Structure formats: C-alpha cells, structure tokens
Amino acid sequence: MTSPTLTRTALAATKATARRNRRSSREGFKVNWWLAALMLVATLTVLLPLYFTVAMALKSPDQIGTGTGLAWPSPMNWENFAAAYVATNFPRAFMSTAFVTVFSVLGSLACSSLVAYAIARNWNHRFFRGSFVYLLSAMFIPFPVIILPLIKQTALLGLDNPAGVVFLHVLGGISFNALLYIAFVRSIPAELEESARIDGATTRQVFRKIIFPLLAPMNATVGIFAFLGSWNDFLLPQMMIADPSLQTLPVVQMLFQGEFNTDYSLAFASYLMAMAPTLVVYILAQRWVLSGVMRGAVK
Known part of the structure; x- marks a missing residue:
C-alpha cells in the first residue's frame, strides 16, 4: 500500500x-x-x-x-514590355546571353572538377601543391587590375566575341570553384577508385563514371554560381565584345540610360524580362538543387 x-x-x-x-x-x-x-x-x-x-x-x-515609386499604376501600361522587347532586340540579346551562360556553366563544371581531382589525388607531389597555392593566390588579385591586359590579349587572339567571354568566365572561376571541389573530393574514399582500377578502369573512366557523379551536390553549387555570374555579368561583355549585335542583355539594357535622362519604364520592363529566365530555370531545377544540398548535408 x-x-x-x-x-x-x-x-x-x-x-x-x-x-x-x-x-x-x-x-x-x-x-x-x-x-x-x-x-x-x-x-x-x-x-x-x-x-x-x-x-x-x-x-x-x-x-x-x-506619383511615388511605391504607388501601383492605374492604368497599367503593358505596352512597356513590347517597347522594351523591340528596343533591346530581345531575342538576339537573349540568345547571346544564353550562349555565354550555358557554355560558361558547362566549362566551369568540367574544368574546375578536373583540376580539383588532379590536385586532390596528387597532393604528395610538389607540383600539384604549388598549383593549389597558385590558384589560391589568384583569388586575391582584383579583377579590374588585370582586365585591360586580358582585353588586349583576347583582341590579338580574335576572341573579342561571346566565345572569349566564355573562355574568361571559365578560366577566372577555376580558382574559387576548384577550392570548393578539392574539399569535396578529399571526402570521397580512395578505395572506390582502387577497386575500379583493379577491375581494369582507366583514370578517365574512374573520374567519369565514379567521381563526377559523386560530385553532384558540389556540381549544383558551382553551377548556380557560374550561372548567376555569367547571366548577370556586365563589365566583361561590355569591354570584350566588339560587335554590338552580339552584346548580352545587361549591356544592351544600358541604352535606356542617357546622359541627361533615363527611361525608367522601359528600363524596368527590360529588367523583368531579363530576370524571367532565371526564375524559370530555378523553378524547373529546384528539385535537383534541393536534392544536391541534402546529399551534401548527409555526406
């Protein structure tokens, strides 16, 4: 009790x-x-x-x-989008921007992952350790300091076009992207590669069939950085592309800003049209982006 x-x-x-x-x-x-x-x-x-x-x-x-900037317009002037579409020759500028962006993303993924894999798996060699330090030191050099020599070199090589912009985007992003990739490659067990080599796989096959698929979370991160940096870049296309008909959207949108006045209606309409593809890409790719982040967290 x-x-x-x-x-x-x-x-x-x-x-x-x-x-x-x-x-x-x-x-x-x-x-x-x-x-x-x-x-x-x-x-x-x-x-x-x-x-x-x-x-x-x-x-x-x-x-x-x-009116004030925050007041909603009444009536709404939808013809601003049509006028901006015609003024910027939107299809041509869009295709030029898309060309630079797509190939910059693909080139960044391929080149940066290969560089990171070579450095991470050959860390005992002095050459590769020196290459890592060299890449890190490149991150501390301000881009405006070297842009004029780069413009001169690309002009001499005939790369004063969107292809030259792609080349510099890929080359300039190797330092930061390889730094991200190297840390991730080191977390991948080397035993996976050794077992594949025992089965007769070459180094190229090991990277293509084993390492690169395992880099999916980091590929998503690097791809996002490369996409945003290429799509929104203004300085490099403006200074490199000699043919005005091949200019990208951020440069073409400057035509709405004059010396003494700015057509804000058409300018903001063009900004929205340029922003729409990035929103569409994110909506379509958010599943892969989120899955990549989750895989990276679990790993």
Missing part, C-alpha cells in the same frame, strides 16, 4: 514537471515569434524591391513624374 507521503511527493513532482513544460512551451512560443518576425523582415527585403520593379515597369513616364 502506497503511503500518503509518497503520494504527495509524486503529486508535487508531477505539478513541477507540468510547470516546467508550460514554461518551456511559452519560451518556445516567444522564440517562434522572434523567428517569424525575422523571416518577415527578410521576406520584405526581397518582396519590396520586386514590387517596386514591377510597379515601375507598368507605369508611364507621366505616372513616374507625378
């Missing part, structure tokens, strides 16, 4: 546990409120500029001059 003292002790312990649980739940509720407020502020920092861009793209010059 249970004594009254033990019963009272158990009841007091139960009440104390209930009080602690209620206190923890209240504290957790407060933390959630702070997190919700932080997420709301972070969301507004993205949505407000986007709203401002859309509103400006749908306004006429008179509405921009008389």
Whole structure:
C-alpha cells in the first residue's frame, strides 16, 4: 500500500514537471515569434524591391513624374514590355546571353572538377601543391587590375566575341570553384577508385563514371554560381565584345540610360524580362538543387 507521503511527493513532482513544460512551451512560443518576425523582415527585403520593379515597369513616364515609386499604376501600361522587347532586340540579346551562360556553366563544371581531382589525388607531389597555392593566390588579385591586359590579349587572339567571354568566365572561376571541389573530393574514399582500377578502369573512366557523379551536390553549387555570374555579368561583355549585335542583355539594357535622362519604364520592363529566365530555370531545377544540398548535408 502506497503511503500518503509518497503520494504527495509524486503529486508535487508531477505539478513541477507540468510547470516546467508550460514554461518551456511559452519560451518556445516567444522564440517562434522572434523567428517569424525575422523571416518577415527578410521576406520584405526581397518582396519590396520586386514590387517596386514591377510597379515601375507598368507605369508611364507621366505616372513616374507625378506619383511615388511605391504607388501601383492605374492604368497599367503593358505596352512597356513590347517597347522594351523591340528596343533591346530581345531575342538576339537573349540568345547571346544564353550562349555565354550555358557554355560558361558547362566549362566551369568540367574544368574546375578536373583540376580539383588532379590536385586532390596528387597532393604528395610538389607540383600539384604549388598549383593549389597558385590558384589560391589568384583569388586575391582584383579583377579590374588585370582586365585591360586580358582585353588586349583576347583582341590579338580574335576572341573579342561571346566565345572569349566564355573562355574568361571559365578560366577566372577555376580558382574559387576548384577550392570548393578539392574539399569535396578529399571526402570521397580512395578505395572506390582502387577497386575500379583493379577491375581494369582507366583514370578517365574512374573520374567519369565514379567521381563526377559523386560530385553532384558540389556540381549544383558551382553551377548556380557560374550561372548567376555569367547571366548577370556586365563589365566583361561590355569591354570584350566588339560587335554590338552580339552584346548580352545587361549591356544592351544600358541604352535606356542617357546622359541627361533615363527611361525608367522601359528600363524596368527590360529588367523583368531579363530576370524571367532565371526564375524559370530555378523553378524547373529546384528539385535537383534541393536534392544536391541534402546529399551534401548527409555526406
């Protein structure tokens, strides 16, 4: 038979546990409120500029001059997009930008992963350790310092075109991308390669069939960086591409900014049209991006 003292002790312990649980739940509720407020502020920092861009793209010059930037236009001027489409020759500029972006991404994935694999698997050789230091040192050189000699060299080689921009994008990204790849390659067990070589696989087959598929999380990361850097690049195409008909979208959009005035309606309409492909690509590829991030976290 249970004594009254033990019963009272158990009841007091139960009440104390209930009080602690209620206190923890209240504290957790407060933390959630702070997190919700932080997420709301972070969301507004993205949505407000986007709203401002859309509103400006749908306004006429008179509405921009008389109203505030955040006021929604009434009526909405959808013809701004058609005018910007014609003024920028959007299909031609889009194809030039797409050419530079696609081949820059593919070249960055191929070249950077090969360089990283060679350095990571030959770390005992002095040449490859020196190459790693050389790549790291290249990251500390400001790009504006070397852009003029690069422009001169590419012009002499006949690369003052989108192909030259692709070449410099791939070459300039090797330092940072290889640094990301090297850390990931080192986490891949060398026993996988040794077993494949025992079965008769060559180094090329080992990299293509074993190593590169395992680099999928890092391929997603490098691909995103290369895509955004190439699609939004303004300085390199402006200074390298000699033929105006081959210029990319960020450079072509400069025609809306004159010396004394700027056509904000057409400018923001062209910005939205240039931003649309990146949103479409992300929506279509977000499954692979998220799966790559998860695989990288599990690994």
